[in-house]
Amino acid sequence: MEALVKIKKQQDDHKTTIAFGNTSIGGGKFAIIAGPCAVENEEQIFMTAKLIQNLGTVFMRGGTFKPRTIPYSFQGLGVDGLYLLGRARQKYNLIVNTEVMSTDMVELAANHVDILQIGSRNMQNFDLLKKVGKTSTPVILKRGLAATIQEWLGAAEYIMNEGNQNVILCERGIRTFEKYTRNTLDLSAVLAVKQISHLPVIVDPSHGTGRTDMILPMAKAAMAIGADGIMVEVHPNPGQALSDGEQSLTFEQFENLTGEVARLKKVFNYN
Amino acid sequence: MEALVKIKKQQDDHKTTIAFGNTSIGGGKFAIIAGPCAVENEEQIFMTAKLIQNLGTVFMRGGTFKPRTIPYSFQGLGVDGLYLLGRARQKYNLIVNTEVMSTDMVELAANHVDILQIGSRNMQNFDLLKKVGKTSTPVILKRGLAATIQEWLGAAEYIMNEGNQNVILCERGIRTFEKYTRNTLDLSAVLAVKQISHLPVIVDPSHGTGRTDMILPMAKAAMAIGADGIMVEVHPNPGQALSDGEQSLTFEQFENLTGEVARLKKVFNYN
Amino acid sequence: MEALVKIKKQQDDHKTTIAFGNTSIGGGKFAIIAGPCAVENEEQIFMTAKLIQNLGTVFMRGGTFKPRTIPYSFQGLGVDGLYLLGRARQKYNLIVNTEVMSTDMVELAANHVDILQIGSRNMQNFDLLKKVGKTSTPVILKRGLAATIQEWLGAAEYIMNEGNQNVILCERGIRTFEKYTRNTLDLSAVLAVKQISHLPVIVDPSHGTGRTDMILPMAKAAMAIGADGIMVEVHPNPGQALSDGEQSLTFEQFENLTGEVARLKKVFNYN
Amino acid sequence: MEALVKIKKQQDDHKTTIAFGNTSIGGGKFAIIAGPCAVENEEQIFMTAKLIQNLGTVFMRGGTFKPRTIPYSFQGLGVDGLYLLGRARQKYNLIVNTEVMSTDMVELAANHVDILQIGSRNMQNFDLLKKVGKTSTPVILKRGLAATIQEWLGAAEYIMNEGNQNVILCERGIRTFEKYTRNTLDLSAVLAVKQISHLPVIVDPSHGTGRTDMILPMAKAAMAIGADGIMVEVHPNPGQALSDGEQSLTFEQFENLTGEVARLKKVFNYN
DSSP: OGGGGGOGGGGOSSOOOEEETTEEESTTOOEEEEEOSBOOOHHHHHHHHHHHHHHTOOEEEOBSSOOOSSTTSOOOOTHHHHHHHHHHHHHHTOEEEEEOOSHHHHHHHHHHOSEEEEOGGGTTOHHHHHHHHTSOSOEEEEOOTTOOHHHHHHHHHHHHTTTOOOEEEEEOOBOOSOOSSSSBOOHHHHHHHHHHOSSOEEEOHHHHHOOHHHHHHHHHHHHHTTOSEEEEEBOSOGGGOSSOGGGOBOHHHHHHHHHHHHHHHHHTTOO | OGGGGGOGGGGOSSOOOEEETTEEESTTOOEEEEEOSBOOOHHHHHHHHHHHHHHTOOEEEOBSSOOOSSTTSOOOOTHHHHHHHHHHHHHHTOEEEEEOOSGGGHHHHHHHOSEEEEOGGGTTOHHHHHHHHTSOSOEEEEOOTTOOHHHHHHHHHHHHTTTOOOEEEEEOOBOOSOOSSSSBOOHHHHHHHHHHOSSOEEEOHHHHHOOHHHHHHHHHHHHHTTOSEEEEEBOSOGGGOSSOGGGOBOHHHHHHHHHHHHHHHHHTTOO | OGGGGGOGGGGOSSOOOEEETTEEESTTOOEEEEEOSBOOOHHHHHHHHHHHHHHTOOEEEOBSSOOOSSTTSOOOOTHHHHHHHHHHHHHHTOEEEEEOOSGGGHHHHHHHOSEEEEOGGGTTOHHHHHHHHTSOSOEEEEOOTTOOHHHHHHHHHHHHTTTOOOEEEEEOOBOOSOOSSSSBOOHHHHHHHHHHOSSOEEEOHHHHHOOHHHHHHHHHHHHHTTOSEEEEEBOSOGGGOSSOGGGOBOHHHHHHHHHHHHHHHHHTTOO | OGGGGGOGGGGOSSOOOEEETTEEESTTOOEEEEEOSBOOOHHHHHHHHHHHHHHTOOEEEOBSSOOOSSTTSOOOOTHHHHHHHHHHHHHHTOEEEEEOOSHHHHHHHHHHOSEEEEOGGGTTOHHHHHHHHTSOSOEEEEOOTTOOHHHHHHHHHHHHTTTOOOEEEEEOOBOOSOOSSSSBOOHHHHHHHHHHOSSOEEEOHHHHHOOHHHHHHHHHHHHHTTOSEEEEEBOSOGGGOSSOGGGOBOHHHHHHHHHHHHHHHHHTTOO
């Protein structure tokens, strides 16, 4: 992986920790980021926010601009979703992330959430990478579905090269032949980027497998290999979800997952 | 491919022809779009433009904004490159295309070239797709390197849904295990989109193979299956090219290719 | 592709031609090998043999031992199929090939057909490769569905290392994400092995695409890139075929294909 | 995955446990199978056997017939290796497995080892599958490097259909684009086959990653998802190994791994 030798900022000895108040991503913590695929309405997002607060898991995700294969699918609530997310964040005192898909929305989104997410389809949307790189808001950078490790780290470099060092990598499954799972979660890539780069790395077992029944075991596997956290989809009523219902945990399943994660933190030497 | 049933504009019986003065892409023609990977300087682009004019091939490509894996690689001449391209277009009376990577540049680029290109990394940059969809400038939409046919046509739909029906699909090779070639040119995908959609489809054997010695045979194969044209990289001095020299034809090789294409047009019933 | 430097027998300047009476595979010819996926009964195989004889295409294929994903699918007629094939070969004076799947059957098969075929699943069944390598019967070696070029040539080397130099390579499509086609026919791999090795290379557009409507255009593309022939599935009644009916040509379609191939031989400088 | 509905023997409610004396694979145990890629000489295999005995891990692997890409690479010690392995098994009272590559060797191998292994290249060598299916010796069936889950289970069915129900599935990494790791270990496939079939499933992190530094974390991940064991490569002197040295653990690393596995058994509810 010779070309990576050129990647200057990733050669330091230190490991990056991204602080949020009195918690962090990286630095020996195991973060749980949870929430619906898409923000749908106030009731849905507030119920979910309350659950997250009650379980003490702090980080919430919620899609407001949705990247969809065809333009006739539900595209998310857009700016209205962003406002809803901002209100849930305030009311329940959560650290919130949402995906941004256009440079125009970066500033507005950064005013309403704590973390900006770059989706896998936009991993090499260099214009967008540079734009979030000009803010100081932490960024979750998802791996492209057929991206090599070098391309993924190169994309991170586009963000950091503009000044924003607060990059969190997120493995979300690669495309393979196998159709039993939506994607193939590539845990060895997580190990690889932990070795090569200084950035924290989280895992998305919801998109990575596309199956509710695989989220918990894959979350445990993520802990076993030393990932810095997971991002999972949770919905008050997965059967009614406007998108990705088949990979969303119920509240009960999510509570069970948080219990298991708590139990395993000591086992795997997390803080 | 059930989801495609939903794609409304692609269900017509007619086939789209995109007219440029007295020539076209689609409509039974076989177009040759040629030029350097990147516009480097006036001499390089003018020499190439002159060659294209002399050979009567009319269409010229030239990259001015270059998508590169890491930010420290040559990124193209940017706006200066666009001006150079515009001048070559005027002087040699060519139909010119260049890749756009940011929504900000779409309008400016549309003023200086005839065709806007969306690269494979941006195939699902929906913001950019919508932006070029709001112009009336023809768009070449490259297939993503791991995109399914449905995702590729879905991306085209994002452009057409904004009003711009002038979309030209371009197959440029998919990522596979094989490293002898840079990518694997997927000619059956060209056949598939010719069956399913009404849009013209061209083939890029330069990126598709990454090897100068495979460009001519793959160009002939593209004619054999009924593609609407090819896009190939040509450089006055491939050994000195700032990017992709190993897949650029010399002027002599390009002249040879145009001769072969001319010979085969009749064989394969092109106009 | 450094490891190939070690492959001794493939470094000669000459190109191998495999003679069959007064015709050959390689040596500037374009061979058409046609026949049903599976030999089903006398009527079916004799009708097909007669058609092939009438059209003057000489080579016939027919599966007698069928590699199937699960053991409860039709496994071919076995030895009875081999006898039927042998009788059709005699009666219609054809050059016949069939797949062998076990070392036990190699000798018997070699007594009834002219060419032994190693299927893609057995490309690295080294025991079987060595066994056919000990005969002098020509061998068609199909590329494994995820094999690299180096692995494919390494497999050929196992045959040749035992003494049998009569190896014909056959590209039959690689597995990719795309499900619109059964596989993705990799024509650049054909160019690659034509460059690197001395062996003749044919293309199987039936398995390569899995779609009747793509066989003819892909056969033309195979000619355009200089392949040494094609292998296609033909069946008197594809709708009733016991396997692979959706990729079998009717007699009429096959006759049309042979006409097109004849027309293009001169265009692409075949003998 | 409709076709699997047809797979009759895998629809039972029970889960298969394969007993070896007073231990087992399956049945709530986590097995460690360790040993060199290839049996090289008496000293090497006896030293390794002694280590395994001392650590109480019971299962030993050792390759005697090696599937290699080209015929000029080291092919294993063959029958002599089998005898050596048999002697080490006797002396150190171990349960031993070795790969068989030809039907001729199945009976002899079954006389000297306890488990027969079918390698990934031979996953669809149906002749070999049937032959081991006619024995009563337990079989480790590795997944092919581009095999779907359905194809893998179909191959298992070929063995079971002949009467031998003692099949252990082994995930050993699939081929993907990424070259940082040798393969991509697909843990969600392990979950899938645990759901769909009744067979025990183990994981090979040595071939799955090709990197010594990833074996331990991936072994832990395998426990986290409920796999029935691991197979790892261990060598007295990996730097001198005749094959796969870069993915072989030293004795010290292996001892460390067994300690970690012991610690985690309780955590993940293994017996």
